[in-house]
Amino acid sequence: MSAPTDRQAPHAPTPSAEEAGRRVEEVLDRLTKNGDPETGAAAEELVRVLMDFYGAGLARVMHHLERTPDGTGPHPALRAALLGDPLVTSLLALHDLHPEDTEARIGRALDSVRGRHPAETAGFDPDTGTLRLRAAGSGGCGCSGEDGAGRQTVEAAVSSFAPEVTTVEWAEEPAAAEPVLLQISRRPSAPATAS
Structure with a gap:
């Protein structure tokens, strides 16, 4: 199996983890319904193997990102860009690799x-x-x-x-509670004093 030749542009729509999971479930359901039980089991094993493979690759990327050779740690802008990217974040969280x-x-x-x-x-x-x-x-x-x-x-x-x-x-x-209105009225007249 070869890697795709067309790379996804950063401005292309981001696939969501929820949508991808739903699509995988739909395909697995179709294979289970239309095929024999061995086909469904093999498809589920294939998904697990690929998840393990990609998870191990992401773990290695995170290891190299956090431990630069000069000991300074990751470049702050690169770390912020990766952790601020919804697709990268969902993949890291899915594999329990997200540092936050x-x-x-x-x-x-x-x-x-x-x-x-x-x-x-x-x-x-x-x-x-x-x-x-x-x-x-x-x-x-x-x-x-x-x-x-x-x-x-x-x-x-x-x-x-x-x-x-x-x-x-x-x-x-x-x-919101209605504000209490302050009632302003004339001062009562003072009683006249005897002179």
């Missing part, structure tokens, strides 16, 4: 879309994979500025940077 923890990667995901779709973390449960988010910058009116497409963009970023997040729940902003 889940919370940091969730933060990176939210930062990557913050200018268009501001959101902030309301909590993450690692046992269930549930991330609670709330729209940021709603202006205190109690109405979320995020529409369905905006939420999908945020969720796609989270999926790329932190694939261990399996569910995203949006917290509703509480309605």
Whole structure:
């Protein structure tokens, strides 16, 4: 098997880990349904072998990146570019090679879309994979500025940077309390004093 000759340009659409996983599952399901059990088992083994191979290669890349010959560590701009790239991040996280923890990667995901779709973390449960988010910058009116497409963009970023997040729940902003109005009235007239 030879490597593809056309390299993916950096500006080309980024495939998501979620989409790739779904496509692999669909192909495996087709092979299992239309073929004999040995074919399905062989296909699953093929996926595992390739995952192990690519995982080992990525581990080697990360080893060389973190341990430069002069001992200075990775170039900060190169490290930032790699860890800020959704495809690279999802591959590193998939193989448990990402140097940042889940919370940091969730933060990176939210930062990557913050200018268009501001959101902030309301909590993450690692046992269930549930991330609670709330729209940021709603202006205190109690109405979320995020529409369905905006939420999908945020969720796609989270999926790329932190694939261990399996569910995203949006917290509703509480309605802002009405301000108490200060009543201004005339001062009661003072009683007349005897002279």
